[in-house]
Amino acid sequence: MYVLISWNNDKIEEMNMQQVVLSKSSANGFGRRRGDREVGARLENKVLLGKSNQGRIQTTGSLAGGKTGGYESSSRDRLVYLTTCLIGHPVEVHVKSGSIYTGIFHATDAENDFGIILKMARLIKDGTLRGHKAITEFVSKAPSKMLIIPAKEFVQVIAKDVAVTRDGFASELQLEKHQEILIDSVISQSRHFEVERELEPWVPDEDDPRCPELENIFDGTWNRNWDQFETNQKLFGVKSTFNEELYTTKLERGPQTGELEKEATRIAREIEGEETGDLHLAEERGFDLHDNLDIDEEMRFSSVYRGRGADDSGYEEEEDIMLDSHNIETFGDSSDSLSRKSVDFTCSQSSDGVRMPSSSSLVDEVPSFQAAIGADANDSGFNDQARQPACELPSKSFSVSDSGASRIEDNLLAEHGGSSDANEFAEKQSPPENLQLSNSVESQSLLNDKIDGSDKAGPSANHTTQAPSNSLSKVSEKPSSSGELSEGPASSNVTGKKYSVNSRGRPGSSTSSNSDRVGSVSASSGPGLSPSSSMGSLSSEKSTLNPHAKEFKLNPNAKSFTPSQMPVRPPYYQTQVPPLPHTHMPVSFGPVLFNPQVAPIQSPQAYFHPNGPQYGQQMFLGQRQVYYQPEMQYKGRNY
Amino acid sequence: MEGEEFAVGCFLSIKTTLGDEFEAQIISFDTLSNILVLKEKSGPRWNIRLLKANYIKEFSLLRQGEDPLDVNKCFLDLTSLQAREESALRQADADSERFGVGVTSEAQILFDALSKTLPVHWDKTVIVVMNDVRVSSPYLPESVSGGTPAANERVKKVLEFERKRMQTCGTSL
Numbered sequence: 117m118y119v120l121i122s123w124n125n126d127k128i129e130e131m132n133m134q135q136v137v138l139s140k141s142s143a144n145g146f147g148r149r150r151g152d153r154e155v156g157a158r159l160e161n162k163v164l165l166g167k168s169n170q171g172r173i174q175t176t177g178s179l180a181g182g183k184t185g186g187y188e189s190s191s192r193d194r195l196v197y198l199t200t201c202l203i204g205h206p207v208e209v210h211v212k213s214g215s216i217y218t219g220i221f222h223a224t225d226a227e228n229d230f231g232i233i234l235k236m237a238r239l240i241k242d243g244t245l246r247g248h249k250a251i252t253e254f255v256s257k258a259p260s261k262m263l264i265i266p267a268k269e270f271v272q273v274i275a276k277d278v279a280v281t282r283d284g285f286a287s288e289l290q291l292e293k294h295q296e297i298l299i300d301s302v303i304s305q306s307r308h309f310e311v312e313r314e315l316e317p318w319v320p321d322e323d324d325p326r327c328p329e330l331e332n333i334f335d336g337t338w339n340r341n342w343d344q345f346e347t348n349q350k351l352f353g354v355k356s357t358f359n360e361e362l363y364t365t366k367l368e369r370g371p372q373t374g375e376l377e378k379e380a381t382r383i384a385r386e387i388e389g390e391e392t393g394d395l396h397l398a399e400e401r402g403f404d405l406h407d408n409l410d411i412d413e414e415m416r417f418s419s420v421y422r423g424r425g426a427d428d429s430g431y432e433e434e435e436d437i438m439l440d441s442h443n444i445e446t447f448g449d450s451s452d453s454l455s456r457k458s459v460d461f462t463c464s465q466s467s468d469g470v471r472m473p474s475s476s477s478l479v480d481e482v483p484s485f486q487a488a489i490g491a492d493a494n495d496s497g498f499n500d501q502a503r504q505p506a507c508e509l510p511s512k513s514f515s516v517s518d519s520g521a522s523r524i525e526d527n528l529l530a531e532h533g534g535s536s537d538a539n540e541f542a543e544k545q546s547p548p549e550n551l552q553l554s555n556s557v558e559s560q561s562l563l564n565d566k567i568d569g570s571d572k573a574g575p576s577a578n579h580t581t582q583a584p585s586n587s588l589s590k591v592s593e594k595p596s597s598s599g600e601l602s603e604g605p606a607s608s609n610v611t612g613k614k615y616s617v618n619s620r621g622r623p624g625s626s627t628s629s630n631s632d633r634v635g636s637v638s639a640s641s642g643p644g645l646s647p648s649s650s651m652g653s654l655s656s657e658k659s660t661l662n663p664h665a666k667e668f669k670l671n672p673n674a675k676s677f678t679p680s681q682m683p684v685r686p687p688y689y690q691t692q693v694p695p696l697p698h699t700h701m702p703v704s705f706g707p708v709l710f711n712p713q714v715a716p717i718q719s720p721q722a723y724f725h726p727n728g729p730q731y732g733q734q735m736f737l738g739q740r741q742v743y744y745q746p747e748m749q750y751k752g753r754n755y
Numbered sequence: 756m757e758g759e760e761f762a763v764g765c766f767l768s769i770k771t772t773l774g775d776e777f778e779a780q781i782i783s784f785d786t787l788s789n790i791l792v793l794k795e796k797s798g799p800r801w802n803i804r805l806l807k808a809n810y811i812k813e814f815s816l817l818r819q820g821e822d823p824l825d826v827n828k829c830f831l832d833l834t835s836l837q838a839r840e841e842s843a844l845r846q847a848d849a850d851s852e853r854f855g856v857g858v859t860s861e862a863q864i865l866f867d868a869l870s871k872t873l874p875v876h877w878d879k880t881v882i883v884v885m886n887d888v889r890v891s892s893p894y895l896p897e898s899v900s901g902g903t904p905a906a907n908e909r910v911k912k913v914l915e916f917e918r919k920r921m922q923t924c925g926t927s928l
Contacts, residue, residue, distance in 0.1 A: 191763075194783035194824060198792055198803060200831055204840030214773055220843045229788045230805075235840075236847035238854065256863060258856045259847070267788065271773060273805040280801050281828035 198280065199224045207275040209234065209265055216241040219263060221275065229267035237263035763824075766817040767793075772810045778817065779804060782824050794823050855880060858892075861921075865894050868917040873910070884910050 202221040209217045209232055219237030224230045238259045345356040368376070392398050395416060414420075768778045779793035782803075789809055795802035801823075853870065855863055855877040866882050869875045875884050882890040888902035888910045895918075896911045 191783045192785050192787065195785040195788070195790055195792055195805075197829060197831070198782065199805070200836070202803070203836045204838075204843050206843065210773060210775075220840060220847060222840065230790060235844060236851065256854055256856055256858050256860070259851055259854065271771065271807055271810045272775070273803075275803045277796075277800040278803045279799065280803075281799070281825060281830075 195230070196226050198278075199226065199230065201278055201280050202273075202275050205275050205278055207234070207273050208240075209237075209273050210271045211265060211269045212271055213244065213269075214241070215239060215244070217263060217265070219259075221273075222262070225267070231267040232265045232270055232273060234263045234265065235261065762819070764820040764822045766820050767814050768817055769793075769806070769814040770812045771806070772812045777804075780820055780823055784808070852876060855882075862892065862894050864921065865890075865914065865917055868920075869910070869913055873913070890914065 199221075203223070205221050206218065207221045209219075211217070216239070217234060217237045218240050219234030221232070222235045223233040225232075236259050239257050345358060348354045348356065367373070388401055390401070391403065392401065398404070399416075763781050763783060766778065766780050768776075770776045777795065779795045781791065782794050783792040784790070785792070789807055791804075791806045791808050791811075793804040793806060795804060853867070855866060856879075858866075858877075858880050862880070862882070866875060866877070869882065869884060869890075873884050874886075875882055877883070878889070880892055882894065884890065885902065885906055888899060888906050890899050890910065892898065894914065896915050899907055899911045899914065901907065902910070
C-alpha cells in the first residue's frame with residue numbers, strides 16, 4: 117500500500133517523504149527508493165522500478181517479461197511496458213484539480229493502480245487558479261525531490277518523444293550522451309525558449325513598385341531590353357563611365373562581321389573540341405579521361421595544381437620526381453650541380469638553340485620556372501623568358517646536370533610548343549629511359565596546366581648533346597634581358613627560355629616556353645635544350661622546360677636576377693634592392709656582386725640586372741636564386 | 756464504449772473533462788486500472804499519454820488502424836533506463852537553480868531571457884544579474900537597481916526588449 121497524499125497541502129513533499137519513509141517497510145507498491153533494496157527485492161517481480169529491477173525485465177523479446185505477478189492480460193502488460201519506458205523521462209502529470217506537475221518519471225505502482233512517483237517535480241500550473249489568472253498569477257514553487265501522485269488523482273500522464281521500441285532506444289542513448297556534453301546551445305538554454313512568432317508569408321506592400329520584368333530574371337538574359345546603366349542613371353542619377361571595350365577586344369563591326377564571327381566560332385569549336393590531357397578541361401569538353409583509377413576526388417575537383425603529372429600521360433613520374441626533387445634542387449643537387457653556371461643561359465643568339473653541351477649548369481636551384489605561371493601567363497610568360505634580353509653572352513647552354521632536374525615541365529612547354537611549334541616538337545618523344553629527372557622539378561604545375569596534355573612530348577629533343585645529362589637541364593631562368601624577350605629574333609632569346617626538358621619526358625628537347633618562342637627556338641630545340649634550358653627558371657617548383665627555347669646566351673649587360681625566394685639576403689649582396697612587387701623580378705644584386713659568390717659560374721657577370729624585370733610577372737612565381745652555390749642556402753624569395 | 760476502447764490501433768479523437776482535446780491512437784487499455792495508453796506521434800519516438808478513462812468526456816472513433824506496438828521489438832534495457840534517470844536527475848539539479856520559487860511565470864520568463872546572455876541567478880524573488888544588478892518585482896525597467904550605470908542600462912535594455920517580445924509573441928505556458 118502506498119501512502120495517500122493529498123497534495124493540496126503545501127507540505128506535500130515533506131509529507132510524502134516522511135510518510136514514505138515511515139511506510140517503507142510496508143510499502144510494497146512503491147518502487148524502490150534509494151537504497152531501499154530489500155524492499156525492492158520483494159517487489160521485483162511485481163513492480164517495475166527504475167532502479168530496482170535488477171534485470172527482471174531484460175532484453176528479452178517478450179513484453180514485460182519479468183512479470184510473474186500474474187497479469188495475464190496483455191493490455192496490462194503493455195501498460196507496464198510503456199510505463200517502464202518512461203522511467204527517467206520527463207513527464208507531465210495532470211491531476212484532478214487541474215494542476216500540472218512536471219518531473220522525471222521515477223516509478224509507478226504497477227501492482228496496484230499505477231500511482232506515479234516523480235522526481236524533481238515542479239508545479240507548472242495551478243489548478244486552483246482559473247483562466248487568465250492561471251498564467252499571470254501563478255507563482256512558482258520549489259521543486260520536490262520526490263512527488264507521489266496517487267492513482268486516484270491523476271488524470272493523465274503525458275510524455276513526449278518516448279523511445280518505445282529498440283529503434284527508438286538506440287537513438288535515445290546517443291541523444292543522452294550528447295546531452296551530457298555542455299554544448300553551447302545547452303549552456304544558453306535556448307531550448308527552453310520556444311516562443312516563436314507565427315510566421316506569415318510576405319505580402320508586398322501596396323506601394324511596392326512592381327517590376328514584373330524582373331520576375332523572371334533569368335530568362336532571356338540576352339534580350340531583356342533592360343539597360344542597367346540606363347536604369348541606374350534614371351533612378352540614381354549615376355552617370356556610367358563603362359566602356360565595354362576597355363575590357364575586351366574591340367570588335368570590328370562592319371561588313372565582315374558575319375564572316376569574322378563565323379570564323380571565330382569555328383575556331384572556338386575547334387579549340388573546345390581539342391583533345392586534352394587535363395582532367396578539368398576534358399570534363400568541360402565532354403571527354404572522359406578517367407580511365408586511370410588513381411584519380412581521386414581531389415584530382416578531379418580540386419583546383420590545386422599538382423603537377424598534372426598524373427593525368428598527363430607520361431608525366432606521372434615526372435611529377436613525383438619533380439616534387440621529390442624539388443628539395444634537391446633547392447638545396448643543390450649533389451651531383452654536378454654546381455658547375456652550373458648560372459650564366460649559362462645562352463643568349464638567344466644561338467639559333468641553335470640551347471645546346472646543352474656540357475653542363476649547363478643549371479643550378480638546381482635555379483628557380484624552376486615559371487611553373488607558376490598562370491594560365492595566361494603561359495604565353496606571356498614564356499615569351500618573357502624566351503626573350504633574352506640582349507644576349508650577348510656567349511651562349512652557353514646549360515647543361516643539365518644529370519641530376520638536374522629540368523624544371524620545366526616538358527609537357528608544359530610542349531603544350532605550348534606543340535601548338536605553336538608544331539614543327540618543333542611535334543611528336544612526343546618517348547622519354548629516354550635514363551633521363552634523370554633528378555631534380556626535376558618542380559612542378560610546373562602551372563605550366564602544365566596550360567599545356568594541354570597532349571603534347572608533352574613535344575619537346576623534341578632529345579638531342580641532348582650530352583647523353584648522360586640528358587637529363588634535364590635545369591632551367592634557371594635567368595632572364596637577363598629586359599623583360600621583354602621577344603621571341604622573334606632568334607638570336608636573342610632564349611637561352612633563358614630554354615626549358616630543360618624534363619628528362620623524363622623529353623630529353624633535351626627544348627621546350628619552348630611559348631609557342632612563340634618556338635620559332636626561335638626551333639633551332640635550338642633540338643639539341644641542347646635538353647640539358648639546360650636555362651630558361652630562367654621560374655621559381656615554380658616544377659620547371660617546365662621549353663624544349664623549344666632558345667639557348668641562353670649570357671648577356672653581360674643583362675640585369676641580374678634576384679632569386680625569388682630569399683628569406684635571408686646574403687650578406688654580400690650589397691645593393692639595396694627595393695622589394696619588388698610581385699610582378700617584378702626581385703633583383704637583388706648587381707652583377708658584380710655576385711661574382712665572387714658565383715665562383716663556379718663561368719661568366720664573370722651576373723646574369724641579371726638587379727633592376728630589370730626580367731620576366732613577366734608570371735614567371736616569378738617561385739623564383740629561386742639563380743646562382744646557386746652549393747653552400748648557399750636556399751633562400752626564399754624576398755619580397 | 757468499452758468495445759472500442761479495447762480496440763488496439765484505433766484512432767480516436769478525445770475530449771477530457773479538463774478541457775484537453777487531442778487525437779491519438781490506442782496502444783492499450785487496461786481495464787483494471789482504467790488507464791488508456793495512447794500514442795500521439797509517429798516516428799521512432801512517440802508522444803505517450805496515459806489517460807484515466809474516467810476523465811474522458813467524449814470521444815469519437817476516427818478510423819481503425821494497426822497495432823502500433825510491435826511486440827517483437829520491445830526490449831527494455833534497465834541499465835540504460837537507470838542511467839537515463841540519473842542523468843536526468845543531474846540535469847534537473849543543475850536546472851533547479853534556474854527556477855525561482857514564489858515567482859510568477861512572467862518573472863521566470865524574464866529570468867530565462869536574461870540568462871541567455873547574462874549571468875543571472877535568483878535571490879529569493881529577485882533576479883540578480885552579474886552579481887550586481889538587481890531586478891525585483893514587478894520586473895519592469897524601473898525595477899532595475901544597482902550595478903554600474905553601464906550594466907544597469909544594459910539590463911534595462913534587455914528587459915525592455917524581452918517584454919516587448921513577450922507581447923508580440925505571446926507567452927508560452
